[in-house]
Amino acid sequence: MFQTYLHRFTHLHTAANRTHWTEATCFRAPNKPLLLLAVLDQFAQGNVSGDLIELTPELGELFAGYWSRIMPPHRHGNIAMPFFHLRADRFWHLVARPGQEQALAALITISSIGQVRTVLLGARLDDDLAALLRQPEPREALRRALVETYFAAELQARLLEQGLVNVEAYRYGEELLAQAPPQVLKETPEQYRTAVRDQGFRRVIVSAYDHRCAFCGIRMLTIDGHTAVDAAHIVPWSVSHNDDPCNGMALCRLCHWTFDEGLLGVSARYAVLLGRQLAQSPNVAGHLLTLALRGRPIIGPGEQSLWPDLDALAWHRREVLR
Numbered sequence: 657m658f659q660t661y662l663h664r665f666t667h668l669h670t671a672a673n674r675t676h677w678t679e680a681t682c683f684r685a686p687n688k689p690l691l692l693l694a695v696l697d698q699f700a701q702g703n704v705s706g707d708l709i710e711l712t713p714e715l716g717e718l719f720a721g722y723w724s725r726i727m728p729p730h731r732h733g734n735i736a737m738p739f740f741h742l743r744a745d746r747f748w749h750l751v752a753r754p755g756q757e758q759a760l761a762a763l764i765t766i767s768s769i770g771q772v773r774t775v776l777l778g779a780r781l782d783d784d785l786a787a788l789l790r791q792p793e794p795r796e797a798l799r800r801a802l803v804e805t806y807f808a809a810e811l812q813a814r815l816l817e818q819g820l821v822n823v824e825a826y827r828y829g830e831e832l833l834a835q836a837p838p839q840v841l842k843e844t845p846e847q848y849r850t851a852v853r854d855q856g857f858r859r860v861i862v863s864a865y866d867h868r869c870a871f872c873g874i875r876m877l878t879i880d881g882h883t884a885v886d887a888a889h890i891v892p893w894s895v896s897h898n899d900d901p902c903n904g905m906a907l908c909r910l911c912h913w914t915f916d917e918g919l920l921g922v923s924a925r926y927a928v929l930l931g932r933q934l935a936q937s938p939n940v941a942g943h944l945l946t947l948a949l950r951g952r953p954i955i956g957p958g959e960q961s962l963w964p965d966l967d968a969l970a971w972h973r974r975e976v977l978r
């Protein structure tokens with residue numbers, strides 16, 4: 657059984673095009689192997705229930721993480737394409753949403769995540785393949801085969817490292833959510849620890865706030881899995897060494913900068929506060945939303961226990977807000 661899937665994984669139908677793709681990806685489109693690496697990570701995280709793979713923002717971020725590790729910044733990946741076209745490889749079976757069966761049957765290609773979400777529940781793997789991917793040994797052998805088949809030698813270590821970080825970061829995030837002292841960092845090789853910590857904290861915060869900025873409410877996700885929000889520490893890591901989700905908020909890039917600069921803060925009743933500097937000269941930060949934000953309640957996470965810690969917010973008002 658393993659040999660069957662080893663063969664299929666190393667003989668994916670991928671577009672070969674010497675003008676479009678470089679030696680780095682063996683002159684082939686890397687979309688399918690990168691999507692499969694992201695799927696393997698979700699199995700390694702224990703984050704796949706049943707055998708249905710859904711196109712969640714989390715899968716999108718894993719795909720985008722791999723993509724940005726190896727591709728130049730101006731090349732954008734699109735997870736919708738491999739998610740649809742893997743159906744040609746005989747282990748990935750698209751499942752239509754109820755009532756969308758005919759729409760799916762009529763599709764010859766798909767180019768947007770929105771389209772995937774409208775038409776598809778997800779993709780079901782062969783039962784035998786799903787069973788193999790739940791076992792570390794065959795799963796990691798398939799991972800190495802993907803990396804060695806589709807990527808140049810100098811990228812292989814980077815992709816394997818990314819997989820390790822993805823899995824450890826997920827476990828780190830789960831430990832943060834369980835509000836247990838994180839164990840995972842002790843087992844993580846020293847050189848990956850910062851990446852694991854950053855990514856784990858980020859995943860927890862961004863998903864708790866559902867990709868929405870706590871101050872201005874902006875929510876933007878790109879087709880290649882990028883989001884407009886950062887996971888901001890309230891008391892910076894350099895001061896607190898604290899990744900507790902209650903020491904974080906999801907803020908868009910501009911609100912994050914404004915908060916870190918001390919131009920905006922949050923009151924004890926969770927309202928956005930303008931610092932004196934901004935109140936006296938609203939244009940100082942070039943912040944279009946300044947006046948609209950004053951006194952507005954922050955948009956907190958759905959889960960009550962993950963709301964910002966009032967002591968951390970008080971620290972920020974005392975030490976940073978100006």
Ligand SMILES: [Zn+2]
Pocket residue numbers: 869870871872873874907908909910911912
């Ligand atoms: Zn914002």
